[in-house]
Amino acid sequence: MQNFIPTRRAAMALILAGTALTGATGQAVAQDITLGALRLTSHSPTYIALERGYFEDEGLNVELAFFESSAAMAVGVAGGDLDYGVTSISGGLMNLAQKGAVKVIGGALAEDPDVQGHVILASNAAFEDGVTEPAQLAGRSFGVTTAGSSFHYMLSRIAEGEGFDIADVQMKPLQKVGAIIGALSSGQVDGWAIQPSIGKRLVEEGAAHKIGDLSDYAPDYQVTAVFTSTGTAEGEREQTEAFLRALSHGVADYNAAFVDGTADEAEVTELTEIVHQYVSTDVDDARFAKDMAEGSMRINEGLSLSTSSLQSQLDWMQDEGLVSGDITLEMLVDPSYVETN
Known part of the structure; x- marks a missing residue:
């Protein structure tokens, strides 16, 4: 605190x-x-x-x-x-x-299907390596704060919606949102989902790519x-x-x-x-x-x-x-x- x-x-x-x-x-x-x-x-x-x-x-x-x-x-x-x-x-x-x-x-x-919600992101390195849509997060790494966090839950909704096992994704617990931003921007994690006020800025600054919307997987979250x-x-x-x-x-x-x-x-x-x-x-x-x-x-x-x-x-x-x-x-x-x- x-x-x-x-x-x-x-x-x-x-x-x-x-x-x-x-x-x-x-x-x-x-x-x-x-x-x-x-x-x-x-x-x-x-x-x-x-x-x-x-x-x-x-x-x-x-x-x-x-x-x-x-x-x-x-x-x-x-x-x-x-x-x-x-x-x-x-x-x-x-x-x-x-x-x-x-x-x-x-x-x-x-989440509200009529309003932009959480965006699903890929690091620049992962995007260039073919992670251009959420289904391709299987076999990749994903940033979370801790196990059991909202980020963990969002990944589970994506995995279920795309039909892959969440165990196939390497979760990286980084404790803080700022640490995840740094890891995604530097390519230390391949994917993440975050509020659009942060996600859109990362995309516009060239630090990541948007590959999907969480509302497609959890519209009433x-x-x-x-x-x-x-x-x-x-x-x-x-x-x-x-x-x-x-x-x-x-x-x-x-x-x-x-x-x-x-x-x-x-x-x-x-x-x-x-x-x-x-x-x-x-x-x-x-x-x-x-x-x-x-x-x-x-x-x-x-x-x-x-x-x-x-x-x-x-x-x-x-x-x-x-x-x-x-x-x-x-x-x-x-x-x-x-x-x-």
Whole structure:
């Protein structure tokens, strides 16, 4: 876990014995919460909600804790270092749910056949050697963070769709997205699947070739979810509902600006600038605006959750022996907070 980054808008909360007090004006002091985040465009609603004061409006004083992997964030929530997290479904998260430590309470990033989703890439060396479509990933190497990660699951969907055994692909666990980017760009791994905001940039910069779309293999994939500790889900309902309302407001702004195209130009510019404070800060403004305009995936309105996709992911991980066969969807999900399907 890296250092906490406090919101610009946050006021200091007064805490006594873990309970928020009221200030001299009689108004309730904001409740402190810590939220895990990744420096990816898929976390844009978090930054929008933060900078536009949506959390503050709900009486929440939010601090961000930045991570470089989904697994570490899940451990942070389970261990009490974080109140909430937004990241991909992983075997690690499922194992923590079996222990009664965490609950998924909402959905976030999702594949939508009508919107550009994850792109399947080949390194330049692999492409020149004949890897020009996903079926040709058999016998090659593929970048993942860890076994049981979203990247591992995406590879499984490609393998199943193309009729080859996933065991025929050499997975290279590189722990961090940045490390996979470096390995793909230098030809140390042959293939990868990643959000279009990153994938399209790699292609346009000549660092990789696009060879397919994940939506052809997993059109209803619930990529990321919102989760919290079981104690918070069960014992802090008012706070959790306030958190989800604020984040949902950020989702609505994000989708309007970058997915549905219903926001005006000034709104798009403002939101792009907000996100760029946190994501790809080394990329120039024009390039980042292009990434947001052309590479933003849909995030579920109202943070609705595809439990059918989660069940498919759980079934696969159990079939692969990555998680216990005793884990159930009920252990993983608290369906009482958002719409599910």
